[in-house]
Amino acid sequence: MIRVQKENFDIGSEIERLRAGRTDIGAIVSFTGTVRDTAKGAPITQMTLEHYPGMTEKELERIEGEANARWPLQASLIIHRTGAMKPGENIVLVVTASPHRKDAFEAAEFLMDYLKTGAPFWKKEERADGDDGDWVDARESDEEARKRWKSPE
């Protein structure tokens, strides 16, 4: 399941909902991305996430579908927030469930690597010193991280 929302989310309740009533799951992996309080060494007061409504949902569903095709997942969840967030707040949650841990670990990492390079979100940081906010630059390392999944083992 995928969700794009402005509101914060509760990690514990999301995982509880995903596993409710199930006894076949053996491993649940979750990743939470949060807002750091600094950018390039300077304190930031706020981060704003812009996105492309419509395409965002399509991309997240496509990425989730690909993870489910590669690993025997019993459940998966992607939640990504949009709008303004303060340092320390949640930005993104990925949860994967499988009978054994390796698949859940790998799928969660795959989901994040693909999300970071394919889902149409853009971060803008507002700096504490009042300078104009900066759009966050894409990182080469994220692209490298995505590429290692290209050839299925």
Place this chain on the structure above:
Amino acid sequence: MNVKLLYFAWVREKTGLGEEVVDLPDDVATVTDLVRWLKTRGPEYEAAFERSDVIRTAIDQTHVAHDAAIANAQEIAFFPPVTGG
């Protein structure tokens, strides 16, 4: 041909527009052609597409390369490399 153009993040800030509908000239066949044409529409477009090699494009909400044909596109979006997650 009428097509809806969308701009996001710093591309949106530089064009000063989130979206617009344009009537494309017949000789605009690919994304590269479209970018070249947009840059003739004013200094704000020239500024927005100055680093056109870093700008990403989606046609009808699917990522495409700049040599992609835009025939029958309903919606074309321009944006910087994504930075979510």
